[in-house]
Amino acid sequence: MTDTAPRTRFPSASEIEAPPGAEGWRQLYPYFLLFHESRREVDEAKFWFCDSQHWPQVFKPFDATLMEYAVQTLGQFNTRHYLIPPANGVEFRIHNGYCYMSPVAVPPEQIPDRVPHFMERAGHYFAHWDELLNNWDTKVRGVIGELEALEFRPLPEMVPLEDVTSGKGLAPTHGLIETYEKAISLAFRQWQYHFEFLNLGYAAYLDFFGFCKEAFPDVPDQAIATMVQGVDFELFRPDDELKGLAKLAVQLELQEALRGDAEIVLARLAGSHRGRAWLEAWDKAKDPWFNYSAGNGFYSTDKVWVDHPDVPLSFIRDYVAMLGEGRSIDRDIEHVVAERDRITGEYGALLDDETRAHFEAKLGLARTVYPYVENHNFYIEHWSMSVFWRKMRELSQVFVDAGFWPEVGDMFYLRRDEIEVAIADYSNGWAVGVPATGPYYWPAEITRRKGIVEALSSARPEPALGRPPEVITEPFTIMLWGITSERLERWLGGAQGSGRITGMAASPGLVEGRARVILDANGLSELEDGEILVTQVTAPSWAPVFARLAATVTDIGGMMSHAAIVCREYGLPAVTGTGNATAVIRTGQRLRVDGHTGQVSILTEEGEGQEGSAAD
The missing domain is CATH 3.50.30.10 (Phosphohistidine domain)
Incomplete structure (x- = not known):
């Protein structure tokens, strides 16, 4: 007889075998990102869920770097910066190529001691939100500028004469490793800035959410979310730019001129006065709004609009077609705002004057900080990471030219520490005038790793691991995932x-x-x-x-x-x-x-x- 009783737990990592062809996959990632037999008892006592919301694909070794930075900095701002009362960080592991997370809740008896620290630290940010956010914008744009300024060049046949006569005393090998380390450091810095505000945005919303649940016991979660909607997100700006370009194309009667591959279209438009007027608007929109990844910005393979103009051009053609059919392409923001105000008014009317004042104060704070929850995506995941991945491809091209591997994308099958080793190998060969070892080692090894990643990608990940808690109470786990x-x-x-x-x-x-x-x-x-x-x-x-x-x-x-x-x-x-x-x-x-x-x-x-x- 078949046992049809529901499971009471998910399998543990040790019970899930790698798919055929993925043997040796653990070598692709740092040891601290893996489940280990030596701490099996500790890990299996926890509940882990697969975060396919942020990382739906198998990690190439280098791509796992951004996951590591993101989750580490998420934790430090919860745990060490703001001491958010109910939530510490999130433990994370890679299993069979996918990311698994285990939220670390604060023991109930420790929560009261954290409250005054949180109120002092987060309260400072809430009280000076606009000022600090302007400072954040300056910092983030500064990092982007530093990333843009980085240059990866092949090592020259000889050191330039001016480097010798000026007494510089350094070889280009020093600059190559220093530039790589700076790129990695800047990416890590940007993820620090990412979470400087994000968790506070969620915390303010959760505070409002909790207030509403207490004041209105039967209020749907959806109604609470509606009360903070109707925001003009900067994250929508790239899409708004596409809509503007579509409207301009119709105004200039360029519908037919937009047909074809981007390279052909852009060359065709450059040949007419109306086309050049449109291209001027296109170029203005590109910087920075086309630094937008077709994915979520976490993977080296994500296509970025500015590097793949066929992507935004296809969206523009779709909008042009809709305009040709007499359809509106704009968001009905008035309806969204009207619904927000209607629901807010109905619930606010149920409260006495004193409680309504608290309701309006918490709602006001939630609406103030809420835009950051989406807007940061453009500045960090998209604009910053687009530049970062572009610079990493420039470095990989140096290795391609040196024969280390045949394709630019191959470098991402190396861990970030292995890239430092490859730079050392390249530099050593150049320094003594002999071939490097990399061209004899990496092509076969990268082929092996490609096979492993492909095999791992053939199997859907288990949604969770371990025994789930009786009740999920951790607020970020519920709200975000x-x-x-x-x-x-x-x-x-x-x-x-x-x-x-x-x-x-x-x-x-x-x-x-x-x-x-x-x-x-x-x-x-x-x-x-x-x-x-x-x-x-x-x-x-x-x-x-x-x-x-x-x-x-x-x-x-x-x-x-x-x-x-x-x-x-x-x-x-x-x-x-x-x-x-x-x-x-x-x-x-x-x-x-x-x-x-x-x-x-x-x-x-x-x-x-x-x-x-x-x-x-």
Whole structure:
């Protein structure tokens, strides 16, 4: 007889074997990012979830660096800077190439002692938010400027004469390793700045959230989120630039001139007065708004608009087509703000004068800090990391020219410490006038590692590891990742049946439409008007497709995930944190998405019912 009882725990890391062909995968990552047999008992006593919201792909060795920096600095600002009362950092490991996290809650008896420290430290930031945020902007732009100024050049045949006669006393080998170390240091510094404000933004929202739950016991989470929406995010600025370029193209009657590959289009436009006028606007928009990654900025393979102009140009053509059909391409911000004010007014009216004053004060703070929760994405994950990855590719080109590996992308199969070793190898050979060892070692080793990464990518990660706690209470885990006790019960119960999938009600609305399952940015071109996007997680640079969608369904994400925030701002229904929507739903199936209840219903099989329609 088959045991159909639901599982009470997820497997441990030691119980999950690597897929065939991935043997030796542990060598790709630093020892401190791995589960180890020597501390198995300690790790298996904890609950770990796969953070496919931020890192949905298998890590190449170098790409894991940004994950390490991001999660380390998240923790230090919670734990050491602000002493956020209920939450320390997040432990993190890599298993079979994917990131697993275990939030570190503060023991209840220690929370009271942290409160006065948090009030003093965070209170200073809240009281001087605009001033400190302006300082943050200066710091972040400064780091970007320093990254832009870095240069990676091949070692010369001989040291320049002026370096000798000036008494410089240093060889280019010193500059090469120093420049690499500076690039790494600047990336780490930028992640420090990333979390200087982010956790405070969440903390202010969570404080308002907790107040509302106490004042209005039956208030839906969605209603609380709606009270802070209607913000003019800078993260939407790249999309707004595309819309402006589309409108200008229509005004200048350049619709036909935009057809074709970007290289051909841009050359064609340069040949006419109207085309040059459009190109002037294009060039103005590029800096900095096209430093936008087609992914989330964490991976070396993410395409950046400024380096791949076909990506933004394709979005512009879509907007031009919509304008040609007489459709609006602008967000209905007035409706979003009106809904925000309506709900805020209704709940505020239920309070007495004294309680309402507290309500308005906490809401005011939440609205002040809330924009940073999304805006920082452009400055750090996109603009800063776009420049960082570009500089790393410049370094890799030096190695390509020296015969260390055949393709620029190959360097990212090395750990960051191994790149320092490769620089030493390259420098040693140059210094004594003999071939370096790298060209004899790295090509075969990189081929081996590519095979491992490919094998790891062939298997979907287990959503979680270990025994879950009886109740998920850690606020960031719930708000950002959408991981709740109910969600874990569904994961433990296996695939959801009866043609219905349950997730988090992240953005209101009820629609029916045709499903389009997309696993990465490369599939966005397949989206058709009125379809329902079903994906693991959305990226900020996917904003241009939201004007064409009927709704969004994601595998992971909470009320404060990017997909939830953007859908609320665009007035689209969204269900997030389903766990397995991309595994259950197939492109072509007709769905009903209820953003009020978090229910997704599969209405028809693939190919039946092609048109999307709003149900209310």
